[in-house]
Amino acid sequence: MSSIQINNVTKRFGDFTAVEDLSLDIKEGEFVALLGPSGCGKTTTMNMVAGIEDISEGSILFDGQDLSSTRIQDRNIGFVFQNYAIFTHLSVYKNLSYGLEVKKIDKSDIDTRVRAMADRMSITHRLEQPASSLSVNEMQKLAIGRSAIVEPRIFLLDEPLSNLDAGFRAYMRAELKVLQHEFGQTMIYVTHDQIEAMSLADKIAIIDQGKLMQYGSPLDIYNSPDNRFVANFIGSPRMNLIDGKLREEKSQLKLMVHGGAEIPLKGQVKSNFTSDGSVQSGSFGIRPQDIYFGDKRSSNDIEMKGIVDVLERVGPKRIAHLQVSETNFIAFDDQDQLKLGEKVSFFLPSEKSMAFDEVSGRRLGVI
Structure with a gap:
């Protein structure tokens, strides 16, 4: 296992800046997702x-050491790619044993480790078969097992499940989360899928246009x-x-919405919008599950009236699209009480609402 420190790293390709001033501190044994x-x-x-x-520009340290002059093959890093990168002309056994053979591990130890990994990945019955005969799902199991078997200090996974x-x-x-705990390896997982990142990672680094938006x-x-981009991207x-x-x-104080609707601001969300007197255009944020129907629960909750435009069944829940002038709100109809086309009152809890500067995207009212 290794810790990784990414310090003010920038990467340019000619005039194009792909990564700009990125800093991340990844602790030993952590599972970190790069999401964007x-x-x-x-x-x-x-x-x-x-x-x-x-x-x-910048530096990347492994356990405090700069390995920029160290060859890739000497860094002891395991890779798993979207396209598997396995040797299809070799057997499953030879794919698993390859890295151990390169390291000149004793043959009896290789056999023990190969069979243990095959058992762990549920591909023992395929060991003597050519890798080309595997299904897509089995190929990904093999790719993960082949990287894990050499016990790398760091595991890098680039959209392996897509x-x-x-x-x-x-x-x-x-399975990946269980494997990570079993192996205790530091993992960096690249994905554009927020569900993968949220379910797998100990920490997530959200990146947009080469810049770190939030890490936590x-x-x-x-x-x-921290900002409007993250609020919109996650959930x-x-x-x-x-x-x-x-x-x-x-x-x-009101938010005069583009399209004719008005949101009368109250309580905490009003305080957040007024925390910076220079802000003239704002974004009002609220999660669908925080909008409610029925009786008003707090004097600071904001009452809105809208037309039920769409009802969408997602498993046991219904998602309601509520039209207020030209503005659409999404909420959960937990009680299956709404009807298409009816006019309903709904409430936006002030304490659960968020304020953003529309121009810069930054969160308002948060220290």
């Missing part, structure tokens, strides 16, 4: 950790996003983010 949209710089970051790409079918992907998410535990990021369904102009009328 395609092209945001997460794979480039992983490649710099591996030594595949050179660093333009080619798997949905059912097996869910199974492998759980999944729950901290979900409950307290399924996504957070309601309503943009508008701040205006005070008769001592009542």
